[in-house]
Amino acid sequence: MIRFNQFSLARGTKPLFDHTTFTLNPGEKAGLVGANGAGKSTLFAVLLGELHADGGDFAIPPTWRIAHVAQETPAADKTALDYTLDGDAALRAIEARIAAASAAHDGAAEGEAHAAFADADGYTAPARAEALLLGLGFTLEQTREPVSSFSGGWRMRLNLAQALMCRSDLLLLDEPTNHLDLDAIVWLEDWLHRYAGTLIVISHDREFLDSVCNVTLHLEQQQIRRYGGNYSQFEVLRAQQIALQQNAYDKQQRTVAHLQSYINRFKAQATKARQAQSRVKALEKMELIAPAHAASPFTFEFRAPDSAPNPMMVMEGVRCGYRGEEGVEIPIVDHVMLSIQNGQRIGLLGANGQGKSTLIKTLAGTLEALGGHVREGKGLRIGYFAQHQLETLRADDTPLQHLARLAPDTREQELRDFLGSFNFSGEMATSKIAPFSGGEKARLALALIIWQKPNLLLLDEPTNHLDLETRHALTMALAQFEGTLILVSHDRHLLRATTDQFMLVAKHRLTEFDGDLDDYRDWLLQHAVEQRAALKAGAAANGADSSADNGVNRKEQRRLEAETRQKLAHLKKPLQSRITKIEKEMDALNAEKATLDAFVVDPASYEPEQKSKLTEAIRRQADVNARLETLEAEWLETHEELEQIG
Numbered sequence: 001m002i003r004f005n006q007f008s009l010a011r012g013t014k015p016l017f018d019h020t021t022f023t024l025n026p027g028e029k030a031g032l033v034g035a036n037g038a039g040k041s042t043l044f045a046v047l048l049g050e051l052h053a054d055g056g057d058f059a060i061p062p063t064w065r066i067a068h069v070a071q072e073t074p075a076a077d078k079t080a081l082d083y084t085l086d087g088d089a090a091l092r093a094i095e096a097r098i099a100a101a102s103a104a105h106d107g108a109a110e111g112e113a114h115a116a117f118a119d120a121d122g123y124t125a126p127a128r129a130e131a132l133l134l135g136l137g138f139t140l141e142q143t144r145e146p147v148s149s150f151s152g153g154w155r156m157r158l159n160l161a162q163a164l165m166c167r168s169d170l171l172l173l174d175e176p177t178n179h180l181d182l183d184a185i186v187w188l189e190d191w192l193h194r195y196a197g198t199l200i201v202i203s204h205d206r207e208f209l210d211s212v213c214n215v216t217l218h219l220e221q222q223q224i225r226r227y228g229g230n231y232s233q234f235e236v237l238r239a240q241q242i243a244l245q246q247n248a249y250d251k252q253q254r255t256v257a258h259l260q261s262y263i264n265r266f267k268a269q270a271t272k273a274r275q276a277q278s279r280v281k282a283l284e285k286m287e288l289i290a291p292a293h294a295a296s297p298f299t300f301e302f303r304a305p306d307s308a309p310n311p312m313m314v315m316e317g318v319r320c321g322y323r324g325e326e327g328v329e330i331p332i333v334d335h336v337m338l339s340i341q342n343g344q345r346i347g348l349l350g351a352n353g354q355g356k357s358t359l360i361k362t363l364a365g366t367l368e369a370l371g372g373h374v375r376e377g378k379g380l381r382i383g384y385f386a387q388h389q390l391e392t393l394r395a396d397d398t399p400l401q402h403l404a405r406l407a408p409d410t411r412e413q414e415l416r417d418f419l420g421s422f423n424f425s426g427e428m429a430t431s432k433i434a435p436f437s438g439g440e441k442a443r444l445a446l447a448l449i450i451w452q453k454p455n456l457l458l459l460d461e462p463t464n465h466l467d468l469e470t471r472h473a474l475t476m477a478l479a480q481f482e483g484t485l486i487l488v489s490h491d492r493h494l495l496r497a498t499t500d501q502f503m504l505v506a507k508h509r510l511t512e513f514d515g516d517l518d519d520y521r522d523w524l525l526q527h528a529v530e531q532r533a534a535l536k537a538g539a540a541a542n543g544a545d546s547s548a549d550n551g552v553n554r555k556e557q558r559r560l561e562a563e564t565r566q567k568l569a570h571l572k573k574p575l576q577s578r579i580t581k582i583e584k585e586m587d588a589l590n591a592e593k594a595t596l597d598a599f600v601v602d603p604a605s606y607e608p609e610q611k612s613k614l615t616e617a618i619r620r621q622a623d624v625n626a627r628l629e630t631l632e633a634e635w636l637e638t639h640e641e642l643e644q645i646g
Contacts, residue, residue, distance in 0.1 A: 001023055001024060001025050001026060001061075002023065002024040002047070002058075002059070002060050002170075002198070003023045003058070003059045003060075004020060004021055004022050004023070004056070004057075004058050004224065005021050005056055005057050005058070005059075006019045006020075006021055006055065006056035006057070007019070007020050007021070007053055007055070007056040007057065007058055008020075008053060008054045008055035008056050009039075009042065009046065009051065009053055009054050009055075010054055011042065015222055016038070016039035016042050016222060017039060017042075017043075017222055017223075017224065018222035018223070019055070019056060020056075020222065020223045020224045021056075022217065022224050022225070022226045023226070024198060024200070024215065024217075024226075025198075026169075026197075026198055027196065027197070027198060028198055028199075028214060028215045029192070029195075029198070029199040029201070029212055029213045029214050029215065030198075030199065030200045030201070030213060030214075030215040030216065030217050031201055031202075031203065031209040031212075031213035031215070031216045031217070031230070031231055031234075032200055032201065032202045032217045032219070033202075033209070033216060033217070033218055033219070033231065033234070033468065034218060034219030034220055035219075035220070035467065035469070036437065036439065036467050038219040038220065039219055039222075040174075040202045040219060041174065041202070043219070043224070044068065044172050044174060044200075044202070046058060047060065047066065047170070047172060047200070048066060048068060048172070060170070061169070063169075064169035064170050065166065065167060065168050065169050065170070066168060066169070066170045066171075066172065067087070067163045067164075067166035067168035067170070067171050067172070068163060068171075068172040068173075068174075069156070069159045069160050069162075069163045069172075069173060069174060069176065070159045070162070070163075071159075073147060073150075073155035073156070073158055073159055074147070076146065076147045076148060077146050077147075077148060078146065078147060079143065079144050079145060079146060079147070080133060080138060080142060080143050080144070080145060080146075080147060080150070080158055080161075081126065081129055081130060081133065081143045081144065083147050083158055083162060084129040084132060084133060084158065084161045084162050084165050085125060085126065085129050085165065086162060086165075087129075087161070087162035087163060087164070087165030087166045088120075088125060088165050088166060088167060089166065090120060090167060091117070091120050091122055091125055094113055094116050094117045094120055094122065095117070095122075097109070097113040097116070098110060098113040098114060098117065101113055128165070129143075129161070129165055130143055132161045132164050132165060132191075133158075133161050134528075135184065135187040135188070135191065135528070136157045136160060136161055136180070136184050136187065136188070137157065137180070137181065137183060137184045137351065137352055138154075138157070153179040154179075156178075156179040157179055157180070157184070160173075160176055160179075160188075164191065168197050169197045169198065170197060170198045170199075170200070171195065171197055171198070171199045171200075172200050172201075173199070173200070173201040173202070173203075174201075174202045175202055175203060175204070176188065176201065176203065177203060177205045177208050177490060178464060180490060181351055181352040181490055182349065182490045182492070182520075182524070183351045183352075183524050183528075184352075185205070185208060185490055186521050186524050186525065187524075187525075187528060189208065189211045189212055190525065192212045193211075193212070199212070199213075200217070201213065204463070204466060204467055204468050204471060205490070205491055205492075205493075206231050206232070206468065206471075206493050207491070207492040207493045209230060209231035210230040210231050210232050211230075212230075213230050213231065214228075214229065214230065214629060215227070215228060215229070216229065216230065216231055216233070216234035218234065218238070228622075228625065228626070228629075229625060229629065233625065236597070239601075240597075240600055240601050243601055244606075247603055247606060299473050299476065299477075300421050300422055300447075300450070300473055300477055301477050301480060302450055302453075302457075302477055302478075302480070302481045302482070302483070303450060303451070303453045304453070304482055305381065305453050305454065305455035305482060305483045306379070306381070306453055306455075307378075307379035307381070307455060308342045308343075308379075308455055308482075308483070309342065309376075309377025309378050309379045309380050309455070310341060310342040310377065311339050311340055311341050311342070311377055312340040312341065312342060312344075312376075312377050312380055312455070312456050312484050313338075313339075313340045313363065313374065313375065313376050313377060313380065313456070314338070314339045314340070314373075314374070314375045315336045315337065315338040315339075315363075315369075315372065315373070315374050316337060316372055316373045316375075317335055317336070317337065317371070317372035317373065318335075318336040318337075318338075318362065318369045318371065318372035318373070318374060319331050319333075319334050319335065319336075319369060319370040319371040319372055320332055320333040320334075320336060320355060320358045320359050320361075320362040320367070320369060320370065321333070321358060321370050322358075322367070323370070329370050331370055331508070332354075332355040332358040332359075332508065333354075333355035333358060333359050333505060333508055333509065333510055334508045334509065335372075335509065336359065336362075336372070336510050337510075338510065340363075340456070340484060340486070341484070342455075342483075342484055343483075343484060344484050344485070344486075344501070345484070345485045345487075345498060345499045345500045345501070346485065346486045346487070346499060346501055346502070346503055347487050347488075347489070347495045347498075347499035347501070347502045347503075348360070348486065348487065348488045348502075348503055348504075348505060349502050349503070349504045349505070349513055349520055350504055350505035350506050351506070354505045354506050354507075355505050355508070356460070356488045356505050357386070357460050357488065359505060359510065360384075360386070360458050360460045360486065360488060361386075362374075363382075363458055363486065364382055364384040364458050365382070366384070379455070380455065380456060381452065381453065381454045381455050381456070382454055382456050382457075382458060383449040383450070383452060383454025383456070383457045383458070384449070384458045384460075385445060385446060385449055385457075385458070385459045385460065385462050386460040386461070387460070387461055387464055389445055390438070390441045390442060390445055393433055393441055393444065393445065394433075395432065395433060395434040396432055396434065397432065397433065398429065398430045398431055398432060398433065399419050399424045399428070399429050399430075399431075399433065399444050399447075400412070400415060400416065400419065400429045400430055402433075402444065402448060403415050403418065403419060403447070403448065403451060406448060406451055406452065407451065416429055418447070418451065419447065422443055422444070422446070422447040423443065424443075424444065424447070437465070438464070438465030439465040439466050439467055439470060441465070442462070442464070442465045442466055442470075443466075443470060446462070446474070454483060455483040455484065456483060456484045456485075456486075457478075457481065457483060457484070457485045457486070457487075458486050459485070459486070459487045459488065459489070460488045461488060461489055461490065462474065462487075462489065462494075463489060463491045463494060471491065471493075471494065474494070475493065475494050475497045475498060478494070478497075478498040479497055479498050481498075485498060485499065487499055492517050495517060496516075496517060502515070502516075502517075502520065575638055578634075578638050579635065579638050582631050582634055582635050582638070583635070585631060586628060586631050586632070586635070589624050589627060589628050589631070590628070592620075592624055593621070593624050593625070593628065596617050596620060596621045596624065597621070599614075599617050600614070600617055600618060600621060605617070
């Protein structure tokens, strides 16, 4: 297990951890959460042996192999497949042994090395590496291309594939979803569900954390606190904890006020001096409970648009794409027929490279349509956000200067007040943005858009670089936005909370997607299964249909199909019964959990006469949560078995 005991560490003069203690058991999957700068990346550096304790101690099994995602990728000539295979260092070492024995003409040593290679599943390694790359969005052709041919985001995917290829006991992932589209995130979740080692992941994607993690490690006030459950369960437990702490603090403050009042009234009276002095000592000895520390939540809202044209925009037979050298057209999405109505809230789905961003740019007018007709409604005001826009911010200018350019006639104090609502207050409003973090620059870009009161918002991956608190604020603001929204995002929580219809960009077309995000996940997984099956079939698929027709007549084929269906039904029945039984028990436990949660957060439950009942409720609450966690795992496993049967 991983064990931190009274662990302390400072970076320069800033203490990050102060006598903190927690453990993580083998096989647990933990989400590491906390404010930016709280020490999440520092903790990874400690686990990797790059930093050491200033006090206390930290232990990890010495035999454990640790895998993490490299932050840089050499522009190597080796192929993406070979680069991924490098992640299995043990296998590469065996290959080196084979090469050395062969060069030395040592038959015995070469035989031993080949046996070790087989034991290490060396012969299946290329296929496993290929599956990793395909799952992360690479095509079969791209797996054969040199690493140097890939851009930065795709190189980060290569680094992730290399880390997953490692035979690790501990896997450290720092924002693994940042460079992935929704397709790859769904695949990664599925892979991590089957990962047998211990996982610690830093992520601002709450649905990813909810899906993958069964433990949450929260960094706050130089402490690391362990919570059982995923991120949503952590939020509930944390809220209860803050409520309890605030109740205790309020009660203590009433006692302090009563004592202080007595002191003030009687301190000068000789007859009461002794009693007053005893209360002074009581105040001095009382351990003051800190007020429940919850960073003031960051919130903002969109300004009401001045107009609401309807339709906002109409696209008829529009061809979206680029013009290459000598005016050669490169179409990406063809024959787009779209009428955007006032108040619509559309989420765009589709794999990377299919054309979501190209479509958004065409809607925003930053990319000219290659063909067709685009008509804008009178009074249309577009607010367009994309990651590359952060690069257009002037590094040597301040947030105040950026906003003043948009509103030269507005009083400075009004501009400052507006920036303050986005956490750019005081000196920060007049500081150059060059040293700002990606999240701070994204916040500023959003503030500049909101100032202009758009009635059509086009957002392309707005949550990249944003922490969980700012993502939550953006989600709440978008949910209340009065205009029209078209959103591209791999943050499923944001998509669920702010959009009410989906459109799919695939195979050079824009089409309605009839379903929700769960349906889309199922569609993606099924699509991935079909792709893998097609790759395995390869050339063997040629002529398969004709040979099947020759071998079995139609009547026999129908008989065989009926027999197959009967066998499948026989196999599925016990699994379906198990799922029904699990769901019934989960329903009962969820009802009990709701009752227990309500009782535990009720201030009346903390009266002295309720002490034994409260103790039992908290104990039962832990038992119910643990049982629900077990049942959910069983439910998922059973569903996976059903899916494998078909």
